[in-house]
Amino acid sequence: MNFEIAERLQGVHGSMIRELFKLGADPNMISFGGGNPAAETFPTAEIHEIAERVLRENPVSVLQYGLSEGYTPLRETMKAYLAKTEGFDFEKNELYIVSGGQQCADLTTKALVNAGDVVLTEDPAFVGCLNTFRSYGAKLVGVPMQADGMDLEALERQLAAHPDAKLLYTIPSFQNPTGVTTSLEKRKKIYELACRYDVAILEDNPYGELRFAGEAVPTLKSMDTESRVIYAGSFSKVMAPAFRLGFLVFDKSLAPTMSVAKQCTDVHSNVLFQYICNEYMQHCDYAGHIKAARACYAQKCRRMLRGMKEHFHPAVTFGQPEGGLFVMAFLPDGMDSYPFVREAIARGVLCVPAVAFSPDESAVCSGFRLNYSTPTDAQIDEGVRRLGALTWEWIENHKKG
Numbered sequence: 001m002n003f004e005i006a007e008r009l010q011g012v013h014g015s016m017i018r019e020l021f022k023l024g025a026d027p028n029m030i031s032f033g034g035g036n037p038a039a040e041t042f043p044t045a046e047i048h049e050i051a052e053r054v055l056r057e058n059p060v061s062v063l064q065y066g067l068s069e070g071y072t073p074l075r076e077t078m079k080a081y082l083a084k085t086e087g088f089d090f091e092k093n094e095l096y097i098v099s100g101g102q103q104c105a106d107l108t109t110k111a112l113v114n115a116g117d118v119v120l121t122e123d124p125a126f127v128g129c130l131n132t133f134r135s136y137g138a139k140l141v142g143v144p145m146q147a148d149g150m151d152l153e154a155l156e157r158q159l160a161a162h163p164d165a166k167l168l169y170t171i172p173s174f175q176n177p178t179g180v181t182t183s184l185e186k187r188k189k190i191y192e193l194a195c196r197y198d199v200a201i202l203e204d205n206p207y208g209e210l211r212f213a214g215e216a217v218p219t220l221k222s223m224d225t226e227s228r229v230i231y232a233g234s235f236s237k238v239m240a241p242a243f244r245l246g247f248l249v250f251d252k253s254l255a256p257t258m259s260v261a262k263q264c265t266d267v268h269s270n271v272l273f274q275y276i277c278n279e280y281m282q283h284c285d286y287a288g289h290i291k292a293a294r295a296c297y298a299q300k301c302r303r304m305l306r307g308m309k310e311h312f313h314p315a316v317t318f319g320q321p322e323g324g325l326f327v328m329a330f331l332p333d334g335m336d337s338y339p340f341v342r343e344a345i346a347r348g349v350l351c352v353p354a355v356a357f358s359p360d361e362s363a364v365c366s367g368f369r370l371n372y373s374t375p376t377d378a379q380i381d382e383g384v385r386r387l388g389a390l391t392w393e394w395i396e397n398h399k400k401g
Contacts (some may be wrong), residue, residue, distance in 0.1 A: 008115070008135055026305040028348025030383035032282040032370040033350035035176065035325060037237045038300070039374070041293040043280065047240070050279045051272065063103040068262045070097025071274035072249075077281050078247055087222045088231075094255045096262065099269045101206045101246040104232030107165070107261045108202050109136045111254065118165040120199070124149055124328075124357030124367070126176045129169060129204065140359035141165070145175070147319060149182030152189050166198050172220060174207040174324025177357045177369040181322050184217050191223050199228075206234040206246075209290050211323035212298035213266055227251035235277055237325070238290060243273040297325065300372040303380050313395045325373040328354065331366040332395065340394055341368055347390060349383045 054062050069075065079095050082088045098104055105128070113119060115137025121130065123142025133140055141158050144151045149172065159165065170190065172182035182190070194201050203220045221231040231249040239245070250258060262268070280286060301321055308318055308329065318329040331337055338353040354367030370387075372380060 004329060005071070008137055010084035029345075029348055029350050030375060030379045030386070031350040032372070032375060032383055033352050036241065036371075036372055036374050038293075038296050038323065040297055041139070041289075042240050043284070043289055044272075046280055046284050047276055050276045054272075054279075056273060062275045062357075064271070066268040066271040066274070067260050068096075068268050070095075070269060071271060071278065071356070074278035075272045077278050079194065081247065081281065082233075085105070086219055089251060092227055092252060093249050094252045094258075095247055096258060097269050097274055098246045098248050098262065099266055100236060101204065101232055101234035102128050102132070103265065103399055104204070104230075104234075104246050104248045105132045105169075105202065106231075106265065107248060107258055108230050108250075109133055109138065110261045110265075111257045112200060113138050113166045117167075118162040119167045119169060120155070120162070120165050121169040121359055122171065122175065123359050123361065124177050124365070125169060125355050126171060126204065126341055127357050128356070129202075130359060133167075138166075142359035144292050145180055147180060149180060149186040152186060152191065152193070155190065156193055159193055159199065165197070165198065165199050167202055168194055169202045169204065171204045171207075171378050173205055173208065174321055176324070177326055177352070177354065178328040178367075179319050179324055179326045181214070187217065187220055188223065191220055191229070194228060195226055201229045202232060203229050204232045206232070206237050207324035208233070210294060210297055210325070212294040212301070213320075214322035215289065221249060227253075230254075238293065239277060239280070242276065243270065245269060245273055245277060294323070297323070297373060300375075300377075300380065301327070303369065304372040304384060307381060307384035310387070311385050311386070311391075313391040315395050316391050325371055326369055327372065328367045328369050331368075331391070332398070333366060333396075335366050335398060336364045337366050337368045340390070342353040343394070344368075344387055344390055347386055349386050351387070 027228045074097055075095055079090045083090060098107060113136050117138055118141055119133045119138040120141050120143060121208055123144055130140060132336055141162060143155045143158055172187055174181055205219060234246040235243055306363055315332045316329050318327055321327050331340060338355055341351055341353045344351060352369045354365035358365055
């Protein structure tokens, strides 16, 4: 049979990063291409103990169907935690447990965005969410990123040009892929513009607890007096990605719609892992766990940045992440990073070209993303050295040509 693919997926391509992962399976490849948390941060002993105990003492409680809205004790734990740490108001807001941060974008888009609607997004931005928007037929409009967040003049131009835009997507803290943190001043202005132009905000914050430098910046949701910010969080980066658990905070008026959207997708999220998360947060040293993860990433990031400063051509620019898992480097303006990345792969180092994160998949981008969370110290040193040699060769040849 010749299957006719639904229009909603005809323009959606598989993630370039996932394709590059196949190359990363080569044991000789040094991979800076992934987005995985460091395996040494997984609380494996505690997970084993909690799972063993519940499966021995009360297995049916975690092996039966669960509520679509999430495991009630974990929902209550997270509400209390976010009210304390972020100042969220759960008199006005609801919280659901979902199947990973990716499902936050899926449910939000399913609930609010029709085919043809405009979604404004940072450019570059997380490709998983970009593809979710594309799969629902949304029209993506990019807003360039600067060193302290979105270009506000460009954002306002796009809001004025698209007065019916349904959603503004942003990762304000340690953005994927750039590593940029949006300043407090810009966060306030972004929220002000969203109110003025009456657009909802999807604030994606999977890395927020992984700050290892600088001062904490309030979330957009904590500023939300009009209930227009939908807040997406994840356990993937702070517990374990295989749990596939996230949480979505939204105005209570959306609860019936979000429940139906969740039921149409997967009925409910994994009950066993929800139980483990709740037990860990309630009875283990969660604060100590986060502190140790921050220290791990701080050391890895500093090591990578030192190597980049030492080995990269001076014409290559890059930021100074204050947290998260990524840093993005930029070749000089006008240079395309895609062939540079292909050559780097040929030399045994895997990174990701910025075009993989662009709302415009035909764009020419000079950036390439590096991940420091998963490689070893030796791999960071050698991989950065190889990339540095390539930047010198690439840029000097470009000058001649």
